[in-house]
Amino acid sequence: MLAYILKRLLLMVPTLLGVLLITFVVVQFVPGGPVEQYMAEAKAGAGGSGAEGGGFSYRGAQGVDPKRVEQIKALYGFDKPAHERFFQMLGQFAxxxxxxxxxxxxxxxxxxxxKLPVSISLGLWTFFLSYLIAVPLGVAKAVRAGSTFDLVTTLLVLVGYAIPGFVLGVVLLVVFGGQLQWFPLRGLVSSNFDELGWGAKIVDYLWHIALPITAMVLGSFAVTAILTKNAFLEEIRKQYVLTARAKGLSERQVLWKHVFRNALIPIVTGFPAAFIGAFFTGSLLIETLFSLDGLGLLSYESVIRRDYPVVLGTLYLFTLIGLVTKLISDLCYVWVDPRVRFD
Structure with missing residues (x-):
């Protein structure tokens, strides 16, 4: 086990380097870098020849003073060769x-x-509600496989999965936020949140996140529900279940004492990735739709503005967390099912 963990940790290094190298190379060929955007903003704000804009002189048809352009490049670090900037970035990340x-x-x-508190609010609520709904629903569907309940819930789950979250968000926003005015249209809390008491703060917070969480949950629990149903059906048909029933055990004992643990192996092993990922969940469209300033909106704005330190820094952080979480998920297989051997 220790050898396997060490091997996986060592493999993270080239994986991280590969992700950063590919992204860095792509960045070099993307037009409209930060220097060009800075100059464009200066030109737009100059208002005429010889005016000052963006912190340096824009001289109308003559453009920008080359010396000032070189200063701006040096400010952003673009006066150095690409390979030197790449290794400097790796040194910082190390x-x-x-x-x-x-x-x-x-x-x-x-x-x-x-930005993390907003993404934590969205991610954790989505994670817990998805599993609290999906696992019991999947078990109920497996026990009643082929029944009307199973068919109706499967149809509803697939319809919910097929509707994009942002489309559902628009519908919820228009109906419950606009026409009925039951919920607020934007923000995570009210403007007078600090003046409220503790009870009122909790109610205000839940009132604001109700619509975005609903839009995210309805599509996210479908896969878990179907996976739970299929896992339980596979276990129910195995020989040890027939043996347990032959010994006189009740259906409840067979289901929860024998089937439950084995059927949840593929679900439980996904908990670490889903739980850690909840802290860094960034749903760009949902955050934009409900005016929530989280990591999704930060990433989008950074790409649009060519804010490369934010793009590469968050990429490094999230890739590292993803690799470590994947290792933890794999180790959970051994914890849940001791029969698993990585060798």
Whole structure:
């Protein structure tokens, strides 16, 4: 086991390097980098020849003073060759220094911490509600396989899965937020949140997240529900279940004492990835639709503005967390089912 863990940890290094290298190379060929955007903003804000815009002089038809352009390149680090910038970035990441945003004048780690509460709120509620609904529903469908209940719930689950979350969000927003005005249209809390008491704060928070969480949950639990049903059906048909029934055990004892543990192996092993991923869940469309300033919106704005430190820093952080979580998920197989051997 220790040899396997060490091998997986060593394999993370080339994986991380490969992801960063490919992304860095792609970034070099994307037009409209931060220097060009800075100059475009200066030109748009200059208002005429010889005016000052964006912190340096824009001279109308003559363009921008080349010396000032070189200063801007040096400010962003683009005065160095690409390979030198890449190895400098790797040195920073090795010290867990994610760099500093070009446009927001903040460290990338600080930006992630600021946006994380919104993504945690969306991710954790989606995770817990999805499993709390999906697992019991999957068990009930397996026990009643082929019945009217099974057919109707399968139809509803597939319809919910087929409807994109942002489309459902628009419908919920228009009906319950606009026409009926039962829920707020935007934000995670009200503007007077700090003035409320503890009970009122909880109610206000739940009131605001009801619609976005509903839009995210309805499509996310479908896969887990069907997976649970299929896993239980596979176990119910095995020989040890027939033996347990022949010994006189009740159907409840057979289901929860024998079938339940084996059937949940593929589901339980996915808990670490789903739980850790909940802390870094960024749903761009849902966050944009409900005006929630989370990691999804941060990533999108960073790509649009070519804020490369934020793009590469968050990519490094999330890739590292994903690799470690994947290792933990694989180790959970041994914890849940001791028969598994990685050798």
């Amino acid at each position: 010290r867990f220094d994610l760099g500093k945003s070009f446009f927001q004048n903040k460290a990338v780690s600080q930006l992630v911490r600021e």
